[in-house]
Amino acid sequence: MYWLGFVGDRLLVDGQRSPLLRQPPEQWEPMIELQVGEHRGRSVQLLCFDAKELPTGWDDAGLRSLMLEAEPELAPILGRAAQLNSWYRNHRFCSRCGEPTRADLGDFSACCDRCGYHQYPRISPCIIVLVTRPGEHGEPEQCLLAHAAHFQTERYSTLAGFIEAGETAEQAVAREVMEEVGIEVKNIRYWQSQSWPFPHSLMLGFYAEYAGGEIQPDGVEIVKAAWFDAQSMPELPPKLAISTTLIEGFLAGVHHQL
Ligand SMILES: [Zn+2]
Structure with a gap:
């Protein structure tokens, strides 16, 4: 398993400046965790953390430069993870009634249990x-x-x-x-x-x-x-x-x- 960890909109990288983490930050609870692809035969899981600062000892890198440097099959997975991270961060409340939404990881929607409105990732x-x-x-x-x-x-x-x-x-x-x-x-x-x-x-x-x-x-x-x-x-x-x-x-x- 690999993890792609976003803190806000910042993508975490390891000591080799790779976004494919073998271990996520310890003692940090993700707001969202879902599979966004497979790479080298391993599942790639997106972790979205709701924090303003990076965990101690961690660094981040720009998505554009990481996608440019990435292996061709990894770049789209990074792009997908970044879009879904941005989607869930920006749709935490129902745009119809204001209630907090629930992430439906099956179809990537943000659901409102109060009024029944479903929002889907913006493309x-x-x-x-x-x-x-x-x-x-x-x-x-x-x-x-x-x-x-x-x-x-x-x-x-x-x-x-x-x-x-x-x-x-x-x-x-x-x-x-x-x-x-x-x-x-x-x-x-x-x-x-x-x-x-x-x-x-x-x-x-x-x-x-x-x-x-x-x-x-x-x-x-x-x-x-x-x-x-x-x-x-x-x-x-x-x-x-x-x-x-x-x-x-x-x-x-x-x-x-x-
Ligand atoms: Zn609603």
Whole structure:
């Protein structure tokens, strides 16, 4: 058995900076304990502790860096554990009547025994899209990448945004691209998805083709955007993100097979 221990939203690590604990903190009672997966043939149990300080002698590490460093099959388990930890911490009271909820570990719901309301883990669908266009005058094909205001380095990435109530994923693609960089797109094609536990998104990855307009960054979320070809790629996002997979797919010609 391995344990993944969260104290508040902080993920505990052992002396080797591994989140897979062989022993949970002694004399600490978890608020929630449930299985979140299997790793190397062992059950992985999530432990959620309700405390402000870490137990004496323990350290924590950031989820994003741990997922980047983790073995490929462990990263989704870490993401699932983080989302469920966040879910139970933030839904301890019924949103309808205010009564304390009871965690139903069978379907991950937070149940209210007073009014019967069941709340389920929040998952927020989000589109992420790589827009492409043929090169002019025999030049190579290009893709549109953008530099967001919150990026801490000079990197560029794909465009993304949350799906709004009543909207299809394809409508969200067209709206987000128009809002963020002012261009029209066509031939919107779904490719693949990724759970993104920061804090609870489901990223739906698309390719789309340029249909018209000039690039005009909105100046709020996006401060710079430009067309790049395979020979002129800027600094790109870390490997973990689906944006990287979309860009690598473009370089490999995946979007022509969809
Ligand atoms: Zn209630």
